Amino acid sequence: MDAISRRKMLMSGGALGALGALSLATPANARSLWTWAPDTSVAGSGSGVDPQWVWDEEADPVLAAVLDRGNVAAINERLATWTRNDQAPPAGLPSDLREFMDYARQLPSWADPVKLDRASRINSKKGIYIGALYGLGSGLMSTAIPREARAVYYSKGGADMKDRIAKTAKLGYDIGATDAYLPQGSMIVTAVKTRMVHAAVRHLLPQSPAWTQTSGGQTIPISQADILVTWHSLATFVMRKMKEWGVRVSADDAEAYLHVWQVSAHMLGVRDEYVPASWDAANAQSRQILDPVLAASPEGKALTEVLLGIVAQLDLGLTRPLISAFSRYTLGDRIGNMIGLSQEPILEPLIATAWPLLVAFREGLIPLPAIPAIAWTLEEALRQFVLLFLNEAQPIAITIPDMNRPS
Ligand code: HEM
Structure with a gap:
């Protein structure tokens, strides 16, 4: 982080204390009654229990015991050698953790290899849209989800956002890879490690005074409802935007893309009774649980600052105004204002005109001369952004945190 971004970060950190009390009174805790029908889930039925009161009863006690015993650094060293889907969890891990990993790495019985294979090929056709939407749509939207922003801000990884983005992007890369769920791929490993990280965070964050003061009454973070909210900010949002933009996605491809995310929700520990069975069910659930929780929070604004700063530092022609304008175009002004994206009165209308033309050209609907120059700069x-964040299989190790953000 350069001096200016660090200063900005520190300043926003200072503001957080003062704004912390206020945030309790914001509508950030607004949520709707859980009425989503479990018969529209992949399980086909369910108890109907509101997932905001459900966490991960399989992973949480195991990770709590691991953290209480200590020696997490040695465990992380062993975990770094676990990289392929077909690889058994490494020897040398505590037996309770190893047993959990062996159980958690099994794909659900309803996983369909044909659909997973189809999903893995969507990225080669639509990667530019999906990558941009994950990074500049979902990634930035996550800062308008107060519970997620606070969990991220006050956990260990919140102190080093560049590293955190790289690790989260690994999931985006792994889920879209051609061999995501094949033996030589790594999505099973990434999902199980992420499930363990989340379980560790559930044990650690309640010990953070900064988190407990701002959690709006939530005593344990990352409930199943919270995971579903994030799931919609990724899968449901990306599919909706591609349709809105006029990207041609066949019915089979749309179903395959849903399927890879259904399997991934299961692998992250979400109960099948909460995983939407169709896009209609997903859209209904998203309207119920994602839309009402979107709100500004001091932590979210601080994270947006850091995220945009990191992107601008890449200096790949991705200037900050261009990113802000494209993100506003993608997320809309309501979310743009919530997270403090700058207004770009010149670039915004240019992008609003140029982007649909670029999509139409790429989808084979209009000829080349109709495309304005700004579209190529943006593309x-x-x-470059997608290549950097999503397409580089850098050796990134997702590690179990052993502490909260140092204050
Ligand atoms: C860690 C993905 C939902 C909070 C991670 C990591 C990944 C990930 C890949 C590991 C990267 C790292 O260690 O930084 C996902 C996905 C989700 C999801 C795909 C849903 C589909 C959530 C939710 C919250 C959350 C709902 C909070 C409400 C965190 C935190 C960390 C983490 C605090 C740990 C950061 C640290 O190491 O300190 N997540 N996540 N995640 N996630 Fe999630």
Whole structure:
């Protein structure tokens, strides 16, 4: 982080204390009654229990015991050698953790290899849209989800956002890879590690005074409802935007893309009774649980600052105004204002005109001369962004945190 971004970060950190009390009174805790029908889930039925009161009863006690015993650094060293789907959990891990990993790495009985294979090929056709939407749509939207923003801000990884983005992008890369769920792929490993990280965070964050003061009454973070909210900010949002943009996604591809995310929700520990069985069910659930919780929070604004700062530092022609304008175009002004994206009165209308033309050209609907120059600048910038964050299989190790953000 350069001096200016660090200063900005520190300043926003200072403001957080003062704003913390206020945030309790914001509508950030608004949520709707859980009425989503479990018969529209992949399980086909369910208890109907509101997932905001459900966490992960399989992973949580195991990770709590691991953290209480200590020696997490040695465990992380062993975990770094676990990289392939077909690899058994490494020897040398505590037996309770190893047993959990062996159980958690099994795909659900309803996982369909044909659909997973189809999903893995969507990225080669639509990667530019999906990558840009994950990074500049879902990634930034997550800062408008107060519970997620606070969990991220006050956990260990919140202190080093660049590293955290790289690790989260690994999931985006792994889920879209051609061999995501094949033996030589790594999505099972990434999902199980992430499930363990989340379980560790559930044990650690309640010990953070800063988190407990701002959690709006939530005593344990990352409930199943919270995971579903994030799931919609990724899968449901990306599919909706591609349709809105006029990207041609066949019915089979749309179903395959849903399927890879259904399997991934299961692998992250979400109960099947909460995983939507269709896009209609997903959209209904998203309206119920994602839309009402979107709100500004001091932590979210601080994270947006850091995220945009990191992207601008890449200096790949991705200037900050261009990113802000594209993100506003993608997320809309309501979310743009919530997270403090700058207004770009010149670039915004340019993008609003150029982007649909670019999509239409790429989808084979209009000829080349109709495309304004700004569209190519934007496309090249997005391509660089996607390449950097999603397409580089850097050796990134997702590690179990052993502490909260140092204050
Ligand atoms: C860690 C993905 C939902 C909070 C991670 C990591 C990944 C990930 C890949 C590991 C990267 C790292 O260690 O930084 C996901 C996905 C989700 C989801 C795909 C849903 C589909 C959530 C939710 C919250 C959350 C709902 C909070 C409300 C965190 C935190 C960490 C983490 C605090 C740990 C950061 C640290 O190491 O300190 N997540 N996540 N995640 N996630 Fe999630």
